[in-house]
Amino acid sequence: MTYVIFEVKTENIAKINDLLKDDLVSRQSILTRDSSSLNIEKDVSYLKIEGSTEGIKKAEKLAKEFEFKKLSVKDAAEVNKKIEEQENSAADGMGMIFG
Secondary structure, three states: OEEEEEEEEHHHOOHHHHHOOOHHHHOOEEEEEEHHHHOOOOOEEEEEEEEOHHHHHHHHHHHHHOOOEEOOHHHHHHHHHHHHHHHHHHHHHHHHHHO
16 A cells, blocks of 8 residues: 655644545545654654555645645655554554553
């Protein structure tokens, strides 16, 4: 599956819900993370949308309207790596609890 990551300024966070009102976009895999939770020193949140090519294209179009910044391939890969590390760490923790 393909994905895209947007950088969303703190003052625009409420607009994420507006983006998700679109039927096609809402059917994609959506993940948000605050930059501080990823140890990134910025006052932003990250919105990751993963899914179909059509869903990603629609999300990109709407994101422009909401003034979300699409990350470059390199920056998106770095943020995605941090998100995956965080999710794996959480999964490992759950495994130790319920193991």
